[in-house]
Amino acid sequence: MIKVDISNVWGQLSLPDLLAVEQEVAQAHRTLTEGTGAGNDFLGWLDLPVEKETEEMKRIQAAANQIRANSDVFVVVGIGGSYLGPRAAIELLQGCNHNIGKGKGNPQIYFAGNTLSTRAWNELQRLLEGKDFSLAVISKSGTTTEPAIAFRALKWMLERKYGTAGAAKRIYAITDPAKGALRQMATEEGWETFVIPPAAGGRYSVLTAVGLLPMAVAGIDIRQVMKGAYEAKVEYNRLRSFENPVWLYAGVRNLLYRNGKKTEIMASWEPGYKMMGGWWQQLFGESEGKDGKGIFPVSVEFTADLHSLGQMIQQGERNIFETMIRFDAPEQVAVVGSDAKNLDGLNYLAGKQLDFVDEQAYLGTLAAHVDGGVPVITMDMGALNDEKMGEMFYFFELCCGVSAYMLGVNPFNQPGVEFYKKNMFQLLGKPGY
Ligand code: PA5
DSSP states (O other): OOEEEEEESTTTSOHHHHHHHHHHHHHHHHHHHHTOSTTGGGOGGGGOOOSSOOHHHHHHHHHHHHHHHHOSEEEEEOOGGGTHHHHHHHHHHHOTTTTTTOBTTBOEEEEESSOOOHHHHHHHHHHHTTOOEEEEEEOSSSOOHHHHHHHHHHHHHHHHHHHHHHHHTTEEEEEOSSOSHHHHHHHHHTOEEEEOOTTSOGGGOTTSHHHHHHHHHTTOOHHHHHHHHHHHHHHHHHOOSTTSHHHHHHHHHHHHHHTTOOEEEEEESOGGGHHHHHHHHHHHHHHHOOTTOOOEEEEEETTGGGGTTHHHHHHSOSOEEEEEEEOOOOSSOOBOOOOSSOTTSOGGGTTOBHHHHHHHHHHHHHHHHHHTTOOEEEEEOOSOSHHHHHHHHHHHHHHHHHHHHHHTSOTTOOGGGHHHHHHHHHHHTOTTO
């Protein structure tokens, strides 16, 4: 179980405050699981994790095996909730440089359709030159502009390379089971499809084919991911007190917000966590930021960002709190070497494990930030593996639903996202705008 440690928030809130909010958390959790709150037609994600491998999971694994066998590169096209989860998963477990040394048998994985940058597009084209590739196009609505543009071009490239019939065997569409342009195209062209359940919104879809197909192509054991998520579903919905880390996190962050802490900084100490931070940022930002309310979620990577945002966190406006993410030490250790000249003065660390140095940096930072008036929630995740990652996805989704209901907003809509689109469509001359 994920451990949420709140011993470093006591300077900012008291035990009576926390106890007073327990019934509110309980009510928010009930509202979510009983489906009586706003947006209750989007609760399908609550029951996505299952104990046994489903037929859909078997098909996902079979498709992944095929892609691994016939592709040097796998391109995943999507944006927002149809992009961040799979990228977060792969980078968390395999690092930001996961593509190095990969090819047929264990393909490189790139993401497209999450930008309108011509430079990024040209780079991808260069990358694909002379390579065998397959692609997954992910869009629940099937009409989102960024992925639609990228997909049109990539489909054209596939068809030039393999012919229409050959290309059709390399395109995997992940979309609504019945509605939308992508569903219609897939049916007409005979592409293999996977379903985003209508009752699971984009940012809550990582435990569907949206996340699972790219994970399986990357060689991640999706049965283990689902096992972790399933155990999280059982455990985090069973415990009905502050023993439940979901309750503790949702309760404390709302109390801090009410005490003027309007920004939450999620700090991890793993570069591979960066996209996971991005996934969390979207999950909480899009779910809570509405009706003039919401904790602003910011994700940082330490120690790198201690040299950019560290100053602001230590001495800037005191309207922030931090959530620090920690994992167990890695199995493979690295040790600081000794140097005869010691010109850099580092011999005092010779023989020490890098992870020990990292731990002292963490403890030093924690003490400094708490001294500086920043309440810090610590999440001890345990070992970093496939199963843990499944647990984390479910844990954060559940925390988000409970927390948003405490805040008094609908966690499952995103009406604000439409505003830029309307302006853009008008400027582009899209019919009807
Ligand atoms: O969380 C969400 O619902 C959004 O971020 C969507 O995932 C994003 O806008 C992409 O939408 P679609 O999957 O319909 O292309």
